[in-house]
Amino acid sequence: MYAFDYERPSAVDAAVALLRSVEEPKVLAGGQTLLPTLKQRLAQPGTLVDLARIPGLSAIERRGEGLSIGAMARHAAVATSPLVREAIPALAELAGMIGDPAVRNRGTLGGSIANNDPTADYPAACLALGATIITSARQLAADDFFTGLFETALAEDELVLAVEFPLPARAGYAKFRNPASRYAMAGVFIAQGADGIRVAVTGAGQGGVFRWTAAEEALAADFRVESLADIALDADDIMSDLHGSADYRTHLVKIMAKHAMVAALR
Incomplete structure (x- = not known):
């Protein structure tokens, strides 16, 4: 060091x-x-x-038709929060899947999205739920916040303060964990909200988290697991490394999407 x-x-x-x-x-x-x-x-x-010493950055609050989670909220706090469990159960479930208890009790929402690791879970939730990232300088839609592999729209002197999540009508998340790190080799978050269907994929894209528009269009036409049966996903845009080939991850994304739909329809 x-x-x-x-x-x-x-x-x-x-x-x-x-x-x-x-x-x-x-x-x-x-x-x-x-x-x-x-x-x-x-x-x-x-x-x-x-x-860590700045007050007010770990609050979890209902605000109108949304949920505000402070940047310093620990994964464990999000996973166990009655507010999150009631408002967006899929988000609480996602937080409970991150790492192990030690990681969940130290890691934070803001740290996860600011780093934008391509295998992190929260970026998929932000993108699928149409979240707004509140910074020390402005408000950014999730679609504009995540700009590439380990890259965001944050300026060098800008801090994430909170994330505001609209409440979905239905949502579900599923991921295939790397057995060693527990990071997502493929994770899919599906949300049905006021703006329609949004599907976000993490752990698989060469450019990091991304929206799967073909799946969104299929589910918008018919919100059923069966609608995902023949949806294409181009393996050329999918990550390939020592943990899994692009073809393998493409297959995992399709399987996780079906599991996410099952969770959303519970």
Whole structure:
């Protein structure tokens, strides 16, 4: 691990000021992605800016016809929250599938989406539910927030503060876990809401999380598991690595989509 300075601001404005003033800053939320990269010397920040002391960033609240979850909300808190379980059960189930108990009690919603790991779970929920990401500077639709592999629309001095999820009429999530890391080798989140059907895929795309428009169109015509039977997915856009080929992951996506539909229709 390389040497770095450590700052723990107690307000959002102070954290943003640090991001603008120090050299090579890196934001620390839950640390479940960042800390391993530091230990392996894959990252060399000049200053770690720890958000743990900033009040109000872990709140989970109902707001009108939506659900607001703070960026520092732990996965375990989302998984067990009565509010989440009542409003969006599929989101609580997704949070409960992340990693193991140690990861769920340290990892955060904001850290997950800001990192935009192509195998992370929350990006699929944000995209399928049509969430809005609230930052220290603006509001971003999930469709505009995730821009590529490990990339988002966040500026260097911008922090994720919360995510606002519209309440769906029905939703379901299913993933095939990597047996070692428990990251998604293929995960599919399906939501039926005011804007229609949205289907998001994580763990499989070469460019990270993406919407599967062919599945959306088929389910919009007939919201049944059987509607997914013959839907095409181009393997050329699917990730291939030592854990699974593109053809294998393509098959997994189709299977997980059917499981997600079963969950949505429960």
